Amino acid sequence: MNEAGLEVAHQYFSQDFSALEYRKQLVHSKNMSMLCHCSSKLTQSTILYFSVNNLFLSPEGTYYIMLFSNITPPSDDENAGLDLYGRTFAYAPVKEVIERAFTEHYTFYITEMDGYLVVILCLLHGMIQALSDFDHYLIAECNNILLSCKQKYDLDIAVYFSGRIQGIPPISIAYYRLINASAYHAYIGFLPTTQVINLTPRLDAELSFSPYLSGQALADTILNGAYCSTSVGEILFNMTQNRMLAVDQLISEFKQLFNSFCDTLVSHGLSMNIGHLGEELFYLSHNSVSFSELSHWLQKIADHAAERYTCERDTERTKRLENIRAYALEHLKEVDLTVSSIAEMFQLNQTFLSTIFKKQYGISLSAFIQSNRLQLAHKLLNSTDLTMREICARTGFGSVETFYRAFKEKFGTSPGKMRHITIFP
Secondary structure (H helix, E strand, O other): OOHHHHHHHHHHHOOOOOHHHHHHHHHHHOOHHHHHHHHHOOOHHHHHHHHHHHHHOOOOOEEEEEEEEOOOOOOOOOOOOOOHHHHHHHHHHHHHHHHHHHOOOOEEEEEEEOOEEEEEEEEOHHHHHHOOOHHHHHHHHHHHHHHHHHHHHOOOOEEEEEEEEEOOOHHHHHHHHHHHHHHHHHHHOOOOOOOEEEOOOOHHHOOOOOHHHHHHHHHHHHHOOOOOOOHHHHHHHHHHOOOOOOHHHHHHHHHHHHHHHHHHHHHOOOOOOHHHHHHHHHHHHHHOOOHHHHHHHHHHHHHHHHHHHHHHHHHHHHHHHHHHHHHHHHOOOOOOOOHHHHHHHOOOOHHHHHHHHHHHHOOOHHHHHHHHHHHHHHHHHHHOOOOHHHHHHHOOOOOHHHHHHHHHHHHOOOHHHHHHHHHOO
């Protein structure tokens, strides 16, 4: 910066200008060195606003903004293009192609800002009216630019396209929308199906997403035994796809999802070191360079939680089934002892109870009750002189007929004959 520009900058800094007053001063001075010097106090969008206002001086104009991203020189070195030399090498041919495509037809402004190559077209109203589908025409022109860059310089480039903007003030908003979209796509590793990404209409209106409900849904897959290796990926896919967020907003939603996930598991009795996990998430959210790092971290947490819950659930289930088995043996003489009454007693779904009991013991609960009632009846026949009606009452059979039928089906003979055989072998 020259001394004169620096002096003017210090004068401006010493005064409490409003944004409007800064605009007047900067447009009046047209001192780009000072404009750069003031960047610590003014946002990039404000600088862009001033620069465009300086250039076009047409607040009623029609504009389009194109942000060219992923520009790197062809090289096997994965770090190529990240340094100033590499970017300069790559930007030069792209600017050449853009200028050749636009110079003859449009007034345009091209500059490097925030690590991107930005093009702003200013169009005459007559040109807009002459082409009813001008947006698609410009997108096709962008495709031609990308094709030329690929064929001539082997550069793979993506373009974020703002669509039509009326007047200068919305330029800053549109510019930051393009910046956010490009940064967001880079962070989540998004691979567009086309190299020209049109952000008109708004993509973030396509899909609503609730971090709180999604965190609960992920926890529920663990609690219901439906968790699998793809559960986390499916939730996060819904979180990131067809939506357009700032990276900070995405991280904020991720934290809400994780907190909801943990709270749901803890409320169902699974112990989790919330403090330690919160510290890990804080570090990752401030240091991760891609969303995949957060995704892998959540996958690891969910896998571990699912494994622990399954182990604890199996231990608890075994203990509970032993209690159910003991309860059934203790109440065999009760006529109203059924699978339904046991399920109600232990607050379980009847079908679920039957399934897990058979899985644990190899026999259904109803068959287990019937078999043990008959074994008890057989014992009473052999060791007492109780009548058949008394034995029937002491083994929980509702009627003598039911008892006789079940006994003969199991032992191949009637209770009376069984007793006779036992007494007179």
